[in-house]
Amino acid sequence: MNDREVADYLLANPEFFADHAELLATIRLANPHGKAAVSLQERQMEMLRDKNKLLERRLAELLRYGHENDSISAKFNRWTARVMAERDPYALPRTISHGLREVFDVPQAALRVWDVAEPYLQADFTRQVGEEVRIFAGSLATPYCGANTGFEAAQWLASTVSAVSAAPPGEGSGASEAANATSGANGASGANATHGANGSEAIESISLIALRDPERDETGNVFGLLVMGSADPRRFHDGMATDFLTQIGTLASAALSRLLPR
Numbered sequence: 001m002n003d004r005e006v007a008d009y010l011l012a013n014p015e016f017f018a019d020h021a022e023l024l025a026t027i028r029l030a031n032p033h034g035k036a037a038v039s040l041q042e043r044q045m046e047m048l049r050d051k052n053k054l055l056e057r058r059l060a061e062l063l064r065y066g067h068e069n070d071s072i073s074a075k076f077n078r079w080t081a082r083v084m085a086e087r088d089p090y091a092l093p094r095t096i097s098h099g100l101r102e103v104f105d106v107p108q109a110a111l112r113v114w115d116v117a118e119p120y121l122q123a124d125f126t127r128q129v130g131e132e133v134r135i136f137a138g139s140l141a142t143p144y145c146g147a148n149t150g151f152e153a154a155q156w157l158a159s160t161v162s163a164v165s166a167a168p169p170g171e172g173s174g175a176s177e178a179a180n181a182t183s184g185a186n187g188a189s190g191a192n193a194t195h196g197a198n199g200s201e202a203i204e205s206i207s208l209i210a211l212r213d214p215e216r217d218e219t220g221n222v223f224g225l226l227v228m229g230s231a232d233p234r235r236f237h238d239g240m241a242t243d244f245l246t247q248i249g250t251l252a253s254a255a256l257s258r259l260l261p262r
Contacts, residue, residue, distance in 0.1 A: 072244055079103040079248075083255050092259070093125040096226070096252050106228045107235075108203065110156035111252070113211065113224035117261040128155070129225075137225040140210040143245040145236040148206040153227040157203055201231035209249035213257055223260060226252055 001009075010016055017023065079099045086095040093111050100109040112129045113120075120126060133152050148154050211224030226249060230236060 075103050076244060076247065080251055083251060086255075089120070089258055090123060092255060096255065100228060100248070107231060108157040108229045109227065110153075111211070111224060111226040111256075112153070112156060113256055113259055115223050115261075116259045120259050133225060134222075137208075137210045138222045140208065140222075143210075143242045143249060144206075144208040145240050145242060145245070146205065146238040147233065148203045148229060151206060151208065151227075153208060153225055154203050154206060154229060156227060157229045203229035203231065204233040205230050205236040207236040207245060209245055209252075211249060211253045211256060213260060214250075214254050215257065224253075224256060 082099045082103070083092070083096055086092050093113065097109040097111055100106045111125065112127075112133070113125055114129050114134065116123070116126055130152055136151075207228045209226040209228075210222050211226060213221045213223055228236065
């Protein structure tokens with residue numbers, strides 16, 4: 001009999017070693033950690049220890065993910081409370097973007113909306129929105145996360161950082177929104193615009209979230225774009241989970257929908 005036939009026989013007759021228990025004590029196996037042979041029982045114990053170590057690593061990983069999700073959930077609740085407490089429609093976009101930076105430690109965040117009601121047509125958060133941005137936002141079924149390849153929307157981040165750093169004490173919030181209109185509109189210059197006037201680091205990774213009107217169907221319901229950026233190329237990457245980003249987009253959309261004509 002060859003090795004395969006012996007193995008097949010033992011598989012087909014699992015009671016073999018129960019009937020011939022004395023053979024177990026004579027079986028010697030190679031030690032994976034050395035040259036000396038070990039008994040079958042010792043080899044089984046070694047395999048069980050290896051399996052337990054693997055299970056322990058997986059459990060530790062699951063616990064780490066659980067703690068991270070708990071932390072993100074707590075931050076999401078804090079940010080949600082800020083957004084819901086904002087009474088001034090004009091200040092709402094700033095509250096959303098500033099809250100993301102402060103609560104989630106996002107280095108840079110900004111947003112733009114369009115097709116708003118008449119009282120908000122000249123607001124800073126409606127400016128510098130090209131047709132290319134609108135088309136791109138309409139194509140986003142899920143949040144985009146990845147490298148900043150010169151997105152036009154990245155200019156919004158650069159102008160916000162420049163304004164905050166240049167504003168007098170106590171005027172950072174208002175000045176940052178006002179300066180958003182000063183950034184260039186040429187999408188091709190987006191990569192250069194990611195450097196703030198104060199010499200801030202370039203935006204290497206970016207997240208783009210379409211804002212959708214919850215009271216309209218999927219056709220033509222995109223009315224804005226939320227953008228977050230970081231100098232860390234791994235902060236927003238194409239393999240990251242986007243569940244919480246989707247929730248952020250949903251809440252921001254619902255809050256900002258008050259700016260739309262009804």
